[in-house]
Amino acid sequence: MSKIGTMSGKKRQLRSLAAVSLILLLVTGLIFGASLLRQAGGEEALLAAGRALYTGDIRQKLIVDAGHGGFDGGAIGIGGVIEKDLNLSFSLPAGDFLAVMGYIPVLTRTEDTGLDNGESTIREKKRADLQARLKMMSEDVNVPVIMIHQNKFTQSQYSGAQMFYGTQNPASKQMAEQLRSGIVRYLQPDNTRELKKATSDVWLLVNCPAPVVMVECGFISNPEECALLQQPEYQRKFAFVLAASLDMG
Numbered sequence: 001m002s003k004i005g006t007m008s009g010k011k012r013q014l015r016s017l018a019a020v021s022l023i024l025l026l027v028t029g030l031i032f033g034a035s036l037l038r039q040a041g042g043e044e045a046l047l048a049a050g051r052a053l054y055t056g057d058i059r060q061k062l063i064v065d066a067g068h069g070g071f072d073g074g075a076i077g078i079g080g081v082i083e084k085d086l087n088l089s090f091s092l093p094a095g096d097f098l099a100v101m102g103y104i105p106v107l108t109r110t111e112d113t114g115l116d117n118g119e120s121t122i123r124e125k126k127r128a129d130l131q132a133r134l135k136m137m138s139e140d141v142n143v144p145v146i147m148i149h150q151n152k153f154t155q156s157q158y159s160g161a162q163m164f165y166g167t168q169n170p171a172s173k174q175m176a177e178q179l180r181s182g183i184v185r186y187l188q189p190d191n192t193r194e195l196k197k198a199t200s201d202v203w204l205l206v207n208c209p210a211p212v213v214m215v216e217c218g219f220i221s222n223p224e225e226c227a228l229l230q231q232p233e234y235q236r237k238f239a240f241v242l243a244a245s246l247d248m249g
């Protein structure tokens with residue numbers, strides 16, 4: 001009896017050992033499987049982007065330049081929407097998301113003001129405004145700059161975000177590619193717009209010594225996109241993808 005009893009005790013031990021091993025295998029498999037799934041689904045990149053939330057290991061300063069402002073409205077879109085207002089509506093949440101991610105965002109403006117000094121003519125104001133922005137962008141060549149603008153074209157069918165990169169710092173193109181691929185991946189899968197190298201008509205882009213990208217968020221000359229660009233939810237989504245894309249390398 002006692003022998004049988006011992007044997008059945010060993011069997012019980014074996015059974016529980018087998019059960020524990022099976023559970024361990026399942027758990028390991030699930031963790032590994034979930035990790036593979038995340039990689040396949042592209043979630044890994046977003047998770048990586050959010051890692052600074054937990055580690056707080058990013059203390060990178062970054063300038064967000066909300067284009068135009070105050071005396072300078074920028075382009076006028078469908079229904080009279082003014083570019084400077086949209087630029088601010090994208091820049092403010094971008095700054096918030098960057099701060100949460102551990103960056104130190106520096107916005108060129110946080111309200112409807114230009115960076116002029118009250119010069120007497122629009123031409124002088126514009127000149128002072130651009131020089132003030134360039135000064136901020138030039139203080140440290142290691143501080144990247146994202147310029148937020150809206151696009152406009154004479155024909156209304158064109159839509160989609162587009163990135164223009166600065167000519168002075170070689171890191172500008174890489175940053176533009178990160179922003180482009182993030183927007184395509186998470187917001188605009190059909191967007192085939194290529195990166196554009198800045199031309200001399202965008203003075204800040206060709207004069208900024210730091211890595212700099214001008215993000216044209218969308219076309220305010222396209223009725224559907226112009227309506228979308230005015231939605232706070234879309235503005236926040238777009239701003240989040242911009243912020244997260246910087247960390248996706």
Ligand SMILES: [Zn+2]
Nearest residue numbers: 067074149150
């Ligand atoms: Zn503009």
